[in-house]
Amino acid sequence: MTELVDATRSAGAPDQAGARVGLEGLVRIYGATRALNGFSLTIEPGEFVALLGPSGCGKTTALRVLAGFERLDSGRVTVDGRDVSKISAQHRDMGMVFQSYSLFPNMNAINNVAFGLRMRRQHATQRRQKAAELLELVGLSDQATKYPHQMSGGQQQRVALARALAIEPRVLLLDEPLSALDAKVRGELRDQIRQLQQRLAITTVFVTHDQEEALSMADRVCVMSQGRAEQTATPAALYSRPTTPFVAEFVGISSRVPVTPVGGSVELFGQQCRVRSSDAPTPPGEVDALLRPEDVALTIDPTAKPFVTHKSFLGATTRLIVQVDGVPVRVDLRSDVAADIELGARVRPSVVSKDVLVATRTNRRDLTPE
Amino acid sequence: MNSATSDGTSVVSGPGASAPGAGDADVAPSRRRAIGRFLRPMAAMAPFSIYSFLGLGVPILAVIYYAFHSEQGRLSLSNLSLVMHGSYLLGFENSILLALITSIVPGILGLILAYAIATSRSAMLKRLVATASGVLANFGGINLTFMFIATLGSTGILTAWLSAIHLNPWNFGFNLYSFYGVVLVYLYFQVPLMVLVITPALGGLRQSWREAAENMGASSWGYWRHVGIPVLMPSVLGGMLLLFGSGFAAYATAETLTAGTVTLAPIQIGSLLAGNQLAGQENVGYAVGLGMFIVLAVTMILYGLVRRRASKWLR
Numbered sequence: 001m002t003e004l005v006d007a008t009r010s011a012g013a014p015d016q017a018g019a020r021v022g023l024e025g026l027v028r029i030y031g032a033t034r035a036l037n038g039f040s041l042t043i044e045p046g047e048f049v050a051l052l053g054p055s056g057c058g059k060t061t062a063l064r065v066l067a068g069f070e071r072l073d074s075g076r077v078t079v080d081g082r083d084v085s086k087i088s089a090q091h092r093d094m095g096m097v098f099q100s101y102s103l104f105p106n107m108n109a110i111n112n113v114a115f116g117l118r119m120r121r122q123h124a125t126q127r128r129q130k131a132a133e134l135l136e137l138v139g140l141s142d143q144a145t146k147y148p149h150q151m152s153g154g155q156q157q158r159v160a161l162a163r164a165l166a167i168e169p170r171v172l173l174l175d176e177p178l179s180a181l182d183a184k185v186r187g188e189l190r191d192q193i194r195q196l197q198q199r200l201a202i203t204t205v206f207v208t209h210d211q212e213e214a215l216s217m218a219d220r221v222c223v224m225s226q227g228r229a230e231q232t233a234t235p236a237a238l239y240s241r242p243t244t245p246f247v248a249e250f251v252g253i254s255s256r257v258p259v260t261p262v263g264g265s266v267e268l269f270g271q272q273c274r275v276r277s278s279d280a281p282t283p284p285g286e287v288d289a290l291l292r293p294e295d296v297a298l299t300i301d302p303t304a305k306p307f308v309t310h311k312s313f314l315g316a317t318t319r320l321i322v323q324v325d326g327v328p329v330r331v332d333l334r335s336d337v338a339a340d341i342e343l344g345a346r347v348r349p350s351v352v353s354k355d356v357l358v359a360t361r362t363n364r365r366d367l368t369p370e
Numbered sequence: 371m372n373s374a375t376s377d378g379t380s381v382v383s384g385p386g387a388s389a390p391g392a393g394d395a396d397v398a399p400s401r402r403r404a405i406g407r408f409l410r411p412m413a414a415m416a417p418f419s420i421y422s423f424l425g426l427g428v429p430i431l432a433v434i435y436y437a438f439h440s441e442q443g444r445l446s447l448s449n450l451s452l453v454m455h456g457s458y459l460l461g462f463e464n465s466i467l468l469a470l471i472t473s474i475v476p477g478i479l480g481l482i483l484a485y486a487i488a489t490s491r492s493a494m495l496k497r498l499v500a501t502a503s504g505v506l507a508n509f510g511g512i513n514l515t516f517m518f519i520a521t522l523g524s525t526g527i528l529t530a531w532l533s534a535i536h537l538n539p540w541n542f543g544f545n546l547y548s549f550y551g552v553v554l555v556y557l558y559f560q561v562p563l564m565v566l567v568i569t570p571a572l573g574g575l576r577q578s579w580r581e582a583a584e585n586m587g588a589s590s591w592g593y594w595r596h597v598g599i600p601v602l603m604p605s606v607l608g609g610m611l612l613l614f615g616s617g618f619a620a621y622a623t624a625e626t627l628t629a630g631t632v633t634l635a636p637i638q639i640g641s642l643l644a645g646n647q648l649a650g651q652e653n654v655g656y657a658v659g660l661g662m663f664i665v666l667a668v669t670m671i672l673y674g675l676v677r678r679r680a681s682k683w684l685r
Contacts, residue, residue: 067581067585069581069584089581089585090587090588095585096581096582098578098581100576102576102582104582104583104596105579106597107596115583115596116586118596119583119586119592120587164585
């Protein structure tokens, strides 16, 4: 680890923390589609923020606007308070890692890494030395003379990361950098990126549709939907305290159970539960409670109506699906506890969380067991 | 069942063991399969190989043979000596110059046009240009010559229109039936040929390379200088070589346009084949043909060397 820090410093890591980035009311329209619809987000210096959302939610557009590759229809982008909306990508001082690596095929690894320094007219000896140090930093010293097509996907993406870091960017942008890699390499590179980001304290924006990546890497996660930020919070808060039904269903797994709100509470499995307060008011009319699998406990009761229909062993936990008045409810139990519950067993569910999130009722009832 | 042998090794016998001689029986089919694998592609290639040999190999051998023999059948360098002087040498010089101009100029123009089309958002325009290029690249010879004469000849329709506004190009030194007239006509099919050849390579230039370069601080020129042009270079060189060959060997267009007044090697060969030769110089045409073969061979070798250097990153 000591070597890592030393190499980073000698590779020109910034001494000061990264820049503060502000995205204010971003609007980007393509024909009839509003790819960004008033998207706002503030990123603190040195913070690692993941933009998470389904395809078409606007996360990549937001990143491209930040990089300067897309023009804005309205809104503004600030870096340390300075409006950079009108500044070209060439002069924004941001390092970007692309999903498809995008290494220059006519340059070997070391020349790819040194490219940005060359554009900054740094002396050849210096830039080669710095590029070599950065390649060492990402563990690819022995690949310096290899061309992109001679390297694996993981190696190419490491070179791309070194290339982005070489220019000492004020902001590091990662556009789904792991999605083209196999699971093992993805895990390794994920750790490496996070480690480097923390060491270098670069403000980093990471776009992904993989919630596991977002939750495991980021300081904060911004869940996007339809060109807007649904919720921005720490991974733990996002998972345990989703403030909107979209977030509750997109991040992690939730079961929908029909309930009737009375005042600020609902009756669920015979219990009175408080409705979780959020920015959005409780929707009028019929609603569903959104329950995480770990928010439900089970008691074996031969006289109860609900019964277990599926059972999946997940290691430390086992996931059961319980039919409650025709509604499937997912329940995660410790595997040693779940071992006592047979398929078809009559059980009594109960809610263990203090409050529940409710959403307008839909007919969607996902019955597919994991 | 296992039994020990005199050298201490054990021999396995039983239902699963092969009988003596069975190995030979196994080897024979695998050898037959290997021979079959070798022969099948050979058989598929045979018709084209024979055709190429008869249409290209035999004529080249004949050209080499007769170029080095006098009319009396004696081994001689007199034919080659003759083509390295006077009008034959001029024919080569003009042909090489024509090929160079009509490979470099249309090469650049075609590249620019192809880039404009490749970056256009109009799918219809792309289809239109691709189709038009396919047609125009093969639109040479007498038809093309007539089209130019009817358009830009001394009494051509465009010449007449330009005359009406006092811009008759013939009054400014333009002559369609000259060397540069031939160059102009060749551009008509060489530019579309370059468009056809280079468009796929341009399609291979990824937008993200440009963005990555921009992100690293490169200007548009910086991107082209360090990434775009080097990446395209092998394809551009390949396209230009094709244009060079096309411009060097084209015959019908130049012959019908200039009626032999512009000295070019292919026209000289045509003339010699038609019997316009002096007594005792019947084999000179073979020597000119050999000269053309050598020029193309040297060009190919030079191209190979340059391309090897330009595309070392592809290996």
